[in-house]
Amino acid sequence: MFTSYSSSKPSSLSSPTMNFLATSEAxxxxxxxxxxxxxxxxxxxxWAVVHPFNTIAVRSNLASAxxxxxxxxxxxxxxxxxxxxxxxSAGVARQVFYATSRFGLFETFRDMLHEYRGKTDFAARVGxxxxxxxxxxxxxxxxxxxxxxMSNDVSLPVNERRNYTSLYDTFTRTLRExxxxxxxxxxxxxxxxxMLVGVFQVATLDQFKDFxxxxxxxxxxxxPNVFCAAMTSGLIYSLATMPxxxxxxxxxxxxxxxxxxxxxxxxxxQTVTKVAKDKGFLALYNGFIPYYLxxxxxxxxxxxxxxxxxxLFCAYNLEYSPK
Numbered sequence: 001m002f003t004s005y006s007s008s009k010p011s012s013l014s015s016p017t018m019n020f021l022a023t024s025e026a027x028x029x030x031x032x033x034x035x036x037x038x039x040x041x042x043x044x045x046x047w048a049v050v051h052p053f054n055t056i057a058v059r060s061n062l063a064s065a066x067x068x069x070x071x072x073x074x075x076x077x078x079x080x081x082x083x084x085x086x087x088x089s090a091g092v093a094r095q096v097f098y099a100t101s102r103f104g105l106f107e108t109f110r111d112m113l114h115e116y117r118g119k120t121d122f123a124a125r126v127g128x129x130x131x132x133x134x135x136x137x138x139x140x141x142x143x144x145x146x147x148x149x150m151s152n153d154v155s156l157p158v159n160e161r162r163n164y165t166s167l168y169d170t171f172t173r174t175l176r177e178x179x180x181x182x183x184x185x186x187x188x189x190x191x192x193x194x195m196l197v198g199v200f201q202v203a204t205l206d207q208f209k210d211f212x213x214x215x216x217x218x219x220x221x222x223x224p225n226v227f228c229a230a231m232t233s234g235l236i237y238s239l240a241t242m243p244x245x246x247x248x249x250x251x252x253x254x255x256x257x258x259x260x261x262x263x264x265x266x267x268x269x270q271t272v273t274k275v276a277k278d279k280g281f282l283a284l285y286n287g288f289i290p291y292y293l294x295x296x297x298x299x300x301x302x303x304x305x306x307x308x309x310x311x312l313f314c315a316y317n318l319e320y321s322p323k
Contacts, residue, residue, distance in 0.1 A: 027321035029111075030310060034320075036104035038309040043099020044092045046302030051091050052084035053294035058151045060287030061246050062253060064279060070287070079154055087150030089167040094143035099302065102136035102194070126199050133198030137191045142183035144190055146170045148252040160255075186251030189268040193244035200237035201299065208232045227300050234296030242291055243284040247271040 056072060063070035075083060109128045114120045137144075150170055153161050164170040174182050208229035212218050218225040251265045265271040275283055310322040 028319055030313070030320055030322065032104070032108060034310065034313055035107050036100050038306050038313070039103035039107075040096055040100030041309060042302045042306035043095035043103070045305050046099075046298045046300075047091050047095045048088070049301045050294045050297040051088050053290040053297065054091065054147070055084050055086055055151045056290035057245075057287040057294060058148055058249055059155050060290065061249050062152050063155065064283050064286035075155070083154060086154060087147045090143055090146035090150050090170065093167060094140050094147055097140035097143060098136050098194075101139055102132055102198075103306070105132040105135060106198075129198030129201065130195040131198075133194040133196075134191045137194030138184075138187060141187045141190060142171065144248070145174065145183050145185065145252045148186075148249055149174070152249075152253055185254070185263075186248045189244040189247040189251065189271070192268060193241040193248065196241050196244070197237050197295075200240055201233055204233040204236055205229055205299075223304065226303060230299040230303065231296040234299050235292060238288065238292040238295045242288055243272050244268065245291060246275065246284045246286070250275070 056070075056075075059075065060070040106128055109132055110120060110125065113124055113128060117124070146167055149162065150164050150167070153164055162170075162173070164173070206229075209220055209225055212225055212228045212232075213220040216224075216228070218228070247265070247268055250271055254263055254265055256263055265274065272284065307322070314320050314322045
């Protein structure tokens with residue numbers, strides 16, 4: 001998470017501030033409960049900011065899957081502005097599981113590995129990021145399926161709509177009509193994507209902070225610095241993971257063939273290769289711009305919110321350090 005850097009000029013600092021800086025290294029680390037709670041709250045609030053971009057990305061990608069051309073203006077005219085928030089409840093519920101476990105487990109496993117090895121290096125962060133990202137994605141798969149279905153249902157032909165009314169309705173009907181296995185339909189690309197996000201995000205975010213601090217003379221970990229680094233990091237992992245996102249969307253929203261009863265998509269590689277063969281490779285990148293805005297925007301908003309929450313906790317609990 002973010003690290004606070006202090007000025008070398010002591011004259012402008014008050015005595016309490018100097019005492020805090022002098023003793024910060026002796027302060028206790030944040031409790032695990034606070035780490036998990038702030039991760040989950042930050043993830044939920046960050047998702048509320050970027051959910052409209054996710055809705056546009058899902059609809060654009062699935063419109064391509066059905067041979068249609070997605071139009072944002074037509075969507076807003078037909079379904080209204082609030083249709084951008086279709087599936088918001090499922091998206092926030094997903095973050096309760098995904099963000100809480102992903103970032104909470106990352107910091108927990110990272111610290112455990114540090115105690116065992118005596119150091120935390122680049123390779124350790126990448127490995128822990130990949131593992132915890134995969135675990136978090138698998139745990140949150142049921143909510144991800146609900147997000148995709150609720151976000152896209154209204155855009156389907158009337159006779160193909162499931163007409164979900166709420167997160168509870170989506171969850172219970174999917175469980176009753178298709179069985180518990182439907183919640184992990186598309187889990188392979190979702191988990192693989194989450195592992196890649198963990199790798200690319202961890203591997204590049206700090207590097208880009210240093211890059212922009214040097215080239216643009218930004219203060220490291222300032223809001224402009226975090227914004228630029230997160231959006232650049234988001235661009236890299238968006239490019240790397242968009243095909244997996246497209247595969248996940250198709251697998252999560254698919255229906256069995258009415259004649260054969262078989263599902264058209266059966267696995268990650270089969271889905272990606274089938275789409276590339278039938279629609280062209282670039283079809284896997286339909287909806288990329290809103291997907292990128294979702295990835296970069298969520299990274300920026302979530303990290304800033306998490307750090308603000310941890311700083312607030314430490315302001316009222318002086319024995320703890322937010323570092």
